[in-house]
Amino acid sequence: MNSNSEIKALLEKFILNQCTAEETEQIIAYCRENNLTEDFPTVDEVKNLLIEMPKMDEQKADSIFNTILSASKEQETVIELQPRKSNYRKYISIAASVVVLLGIGFFYKQNMANKAVEQKFDFKSSDIVLQLENGETQIISENNSSNVKDAKGNIVGNQNGDKLVYGNGSDSEKLVYNTIKIPYGKKFRLQLSDGTFVHLNSGTTLKYPVKFIAGENRQVFLDGEAFFDVAKDKKHPFIVNADELNVRVLGTHFNVSNYPEDAATDVVLVEGSVGMYQSNEEFDASKNIILKPGFKGSFNRENAKISTKAVITDIYTSWIDGGLTFRNMTFRNIITKLERRYNVTIINKNEKLASEKFNASFKDESIENVMSYFNDIHGINYTIKNNQILIK
Known part of the structure; x- marks a missing residue:
């Protein structure tokens, strides 16, 4: 880096997390050679910073810090340390400088990439909002019809009134997600690419694949309440993730209520069978709760326990009508x-x-x-x- 403009451009690229491996090496060398460590944080400050910082890929982190460590050792004979400043402190300062830059980069990139994704949805608005895989949003009017397109401009779904239907003709070989958000005062219907039909209650968010992929579980993510009529597919279990709870089925009718104000996530089974287990565990039919028709399973969020009892299912599904x-x-x-x-x-x-x-x-x-x-x-x-x- 021979000019201030080149240095500035490369630092900006680094902060945006767009550097190649070679450019990252240049950044580390620049921090080292120019002694840009005098005013950087202490070890404790770095630790506190890391607590608030998004986690980076472990392999990438190890690679970067190994580079920093080896770079620090290489410079021990050529860097003149100030009085009362140890090599260890110098290494920590160098590491801190890169951590700070890298942390800003990850945080900045994450915020920019997910700004549209993570904006808090105003459920008291009157709009049904569909968020596409690239973060763009589309307003769905129940009085009109519209098409849903993928990043390449191909039509992947058709909306007509209060119903959105996805086809199975997409040639995508990777999971691409859409997210639909239903405001207060409204309900909506959704048909997924496998034929699964979902009734969505007011104040609900559902994240789902545009197309399910062969060999992968059919998994969706629910905040709020939905009734699922799952298309049968023994080779591809259908899993509803409701925060700390997973609900696993092969093909059945059931209701999941996962609103934040409730003390428990409730699953009411109308037909078939479902397995209930914590989302950080693997499903095990011999150990997990298997719900029978006419029963409600409740996952207590405070103690992570699941209880079951017989119920009149119509009471819990009447919201659909x-x-x-x-x-x-x-x-x-x-x-x-x-x-x-x-x-x-x-x-x-x-x-x-x-x-x-x-x-x-x-x-x-x-x-x-x-x-x-x-x-x-x-x-x-x-x-x-x-x-x-x-x-x-």
């Missing part, structure tokens, strides 16, 4: 579910009411009728103005 059910649920959680279902804001000024538990079932009722029921049966005093409900 507009139903709404609360079973031994605190009013605090009921408020959250009402906000999600009707896309309203509920302000509760009755703190005592928040922790009380209720049982109630509704068909396809308006929010006015639901609140009227709570007033008639439980004496809850409230007012409704526009999309805001005030409980006194």
Whole structure:
């Protein structure tokens, strides 16, 4: 690097994590030769920095730090150390300088690449949003039809009204994901490339492959609630990842509820059989919970235990047709579910009411009728103005 502009360009490229192996060597050499270590962090500061930093590939990290270590040893006879500064401190400083640069690079690249991906979705908006594999988003209007295209411009799915259907004609040989986000107050239907049909409840996000790949499990990722009618395929298990819980099936009908305010992730089986196990484990039919039709399996997020009990499955799947059910649920959680279902804001000024538990079932009722029921049966005093409900 013979000029300031060349140095600047290469450093910028390094920060963006776009350097080749040779260019990375040049960066390390530059840090070494120009003694750019005087004001870099201490060992403890580096450790703290690493805690907050995205993890890099282990093999790549080992390679880089081995290079730093060998570079440091090579320079021990030519670098003049300042008084009270040991070789060890010099090595740590050199390592710190590269770690800081590399950390900024990884953090910056990750943020830029995933800016669109990780933007917090406003579930209180009225838009159904489809996020494509490249991070671009597409608004889905239930009153119109549209096509979903891959990165090459090929049509991979067709949307008509409240239903999106993916074909199996894509020639992709790698897993490429789309993510659909359903706002409060709406539901949506999705048919995956294998024929699996999914009903998505309001306030739900589902990440799924545009096309399932031969030899790979059919895995999707759920936040919220969905009812799955899984196409049978004994060679390719279908797995729903709900954070810490995996639900594994070969072909069946079941409901998964995985909302953040709930203490448990619930799986209700209508037909067939499903296996429930922690997402950091391998499935083992002899050890894992195997759910039978008519049973609900609940994964307790606090203690990671799974319990099962017989239930009336219609209660837990009635939301597909507009139903709404609360079973031994605190009013605090009921408020959250009402906000999600009707896309309203509920302000509760009755703190005592928040922790009380209720049982109630509704068909396809308006929010006015639901609140009227709570007033008639439980004496809850409230007012409704526009999309805001005030409980006194």
